[in-house]
Amino acid sequence: MPNADAIRWFKSQFQSKIEAAVQDTPFTLDMLTAIACQETGYIWNILRKQLEPPEVLALCVGDTLDADKGRRAFPRTKADLIAKPNGREMFDIARKALLDLAKYIPAFQGAASNPNKFCHGFGIFQYDLQFFLVDPDYFLQKRYADFGVCLAKAIEELKSKLKKLGWQGKATLTDYEMTAVAIAYNTGRFTPSKGLKQGYFDGHKYYGESVFDFIRLSKTVTVDTVSPAPFAAPEPGTAPVPPPTPVTATGKLYVVDVLETLLNVRREPVIPPSNTTANVVAKLPDGHLIRTVTNKKENGFLEVETSLNGALIHGYVFAEYLKPAPGAAEVPVAAPAPISPDTGVTAVYMPRKPGSVTKRTAPASAHSLNESGQPGRKGDTAEMRRAELATIIDWLAVDNPTHKRYQPQRGLTFCNIYAHDYCFLAGCYLPRVWWTSAAVEALAQGKAVEPLYGKTIDEQRANDLFRWLRDFGLRFGWRQTGTLSKLQLEVNQGAVGLIVARRKNDGLSGHIVAVVPETESHSARRSADGEVIAPLQSQAGTTNFRYGTGKRDWWKDVTFAEFAFWLHA
Known part of the structure; x- marks a missing residue:
């Protein structure tokens, strides 16, 4: 399948034509590139190395058939x-196209050996032969070999699907x-509750x-020396997580004025009487800057936007807990550091005796794992990263009773240790031990501090990890995200995700779970409109599981003071 080099070739050939064609549409160069990659990339990525572009375009055909029992559209035979x-x-045209293609791509030789088989997909964006009945000249005159014609057909079809989804007004x-x-382009429809697991299934993953x-x-790929790529190409083992979403509201600026508590941001301007935390989307600290979407109150609430540790937060807050911020200009949007610090307050691990090994089968300890053959995350594609994270989950095998490190005992649970191990193997720093306040102060002053258990470093429980992510997460590449849908979407690209909740009673356990990539057999739960309502999670706790969606909105339980969703590339 196409890689970055293939996409670079595609853009070098067709970028100007695509950018001209998508003017006044919400479609983009990257969208059309992706569709071309999915539809015929397995063809042109091979042919581009042997033929000139016009010859490549003429051979962008495929999807052979004869007596296809699974096909309903004309023609079936x-x-x-x-x-x-x-x-x-x-x-004859469709048959010759298949024979010509088989000369260059061995995968088509089996179909070519059957005299009744022929191609029914034509053009780099694949226009199906079912349209021969209404547009015969496109096929008979081989207009599919003209990129501009193919592009116009694709955009026309995408516009019709945009309208079908009710998004024709979107800029x-x-x-x-x-x-x-694109899924609707492939199948004729899009069902939001299914997420991206829709469209043609190749036995491994779906079209979407x-x-x-x-x-x-x-x-991550550009051929334009003037404009940089929207995303920097990620290092192997990291995902192309987008930068934090900026605040776009243009109303008045306020600061949160709550003194001794946190300000609830709610999805709607109401407090549900049966469950007062059900519609809470975030909690804002005293002194936090927000901007109103409108200045009209509804039930005493104002609609607002803000950014919280990189997460765009949108919702409703009680107006009486806001005060004007006349000296402020904009809501700041924090971005995670691209690399962890190597001076000052740096990562720390529990020291170990030379030659000692910390295993999953041993009881929980303050040490990080160092077994031989530990898996990691090193892939340079989303598919590889997803597979590697799945391997980490299966290797940790949190539900295996012989892995005593994670098994609850004497009223103790070990969500913090499992989250640390998952992040550690995935190459993200989440502390198992962390510097004491005095040590942090000394390190910030440039002093050398030796990690000494109980003196300069302490173990981190879930409540501690909540505060660590809030106070130090950005320095170590973490950032918050505002919705479960965004969290699951980026995790599915091979990023690392966490949900963490802090208990009101600090003497009791908080909770932290890994949000993990969806698989063919394990999925997040989505509402009818497609929003993730329960991401796919992996946890140690009272119940240990490798994959599950758990109790919906467990982090909103009345026993928790606050919660957050975190991402790491």
């Missing part, structure tokens, strides 16, 4: 095709929305999952 006007001529689309339109992967990959 050779007989179906030749029975129509000009059908014999069309069969821009998110990567997810572009993929939804592939297109989204290609959009993200395309965004």
Whole structure:
């Protein structure tokens, strides 16, 4: 399948034509590149190394058929095709296309050996032969070999699917929305509750999952020396997590004025009487800067936007807990550091005796794992990273009773240790031990501090990890995200995700779980409108599981003071 080099070739050939064609549409160069990669990339990525672009375009055909029992559209067989006007001529073209393609791509030689088989997909964006009945000249005159004609057909079809989804008024689309339109392009429909697991399934992943992967990959590739790529190409073992979303509201600026508590941001301007925390989307600290979306109160609430440790937060807050911020200009948007610090307050691990080994089968301790053969995350594609994270989950095997490190005992649970181990193997720093306050102060002054258990370092429980992520997470590459849908979407690209909640009673355990990539057999739960309502999680706790969606909104339980969703590339 196409890689970054293939996308670079595609853009070098067709970028200017695509950018001109998508003017006044919400479609983008990266979206059309992704569709071309998914539809015929397995063809042109091979042919580009042997042929000139016009020859490549002429051979961008595929999807062979004869007596296809799974196909409902015309034609299903050779007989179906030749029975129509000009059908014999069309069969000859479709048959010759298959034979010509098989000369360059061995995978098509088996189909070519059957005299009844022929191609039914034509053009780099694949226009199906079912449209021969209404647009015969496109096929008979081989207009599919003209990139401009193919592009116009694709955009026309994408516009119709955009309208079908009710998005024709949108000026821009998110990567997810572009993929939804592409799924409709492939299947004729998009079902929000299914997420990206829709469209053609190749036995490994769905059309929608592939297109989204290609959009993200395309965004790291540029042939324009003036404009940088939207995303920097990630280092192997890291995901192309987008930068934090800026605040776009243009209303008045306020600061949170709550003194001794946190300010609830709610999805709607109401407090549900049966469950007062049900619609809470975030909690803001005293002194936090926000901007109103409108200045009209509803039930005493104002609609607001803000950024919290990199997360765009949108919702409603009680107006009486805000005060004007006349000296402020904009809501600051924090971004995670690209690399962890190597001076000052740096990562710390529990010292160990030379030659000692910390195993999963041993009881929980303050040490990080150092077994031989530990898996890691080193892949340079989303597919590889997902597979590597799945390998880490299966290797840790949190539900294996012989892995005593994670098994609850005497009222103790070990969500913090499991989260640390998962992040540690994935190459993200989440402390098992951390510097004491005095040590942090000394390190910040440039002093050398030796890690000494109980003196300069302490073990970190879930409550401690909540505070660590809040206070130090950005320095070590972590940032918050505002919704479960965004969290799951980025984790599915091979990023590392966490949900962490702090207990009101600090003497009791908080909770932290890893949010993990969806698999063919394990998925997040989504609402009818497609929003993730329970991400796919992996945890140690009262109950240990490798994959599950757990109790919905467990982090909003009344026993928790606050919660957050965190991402690491």
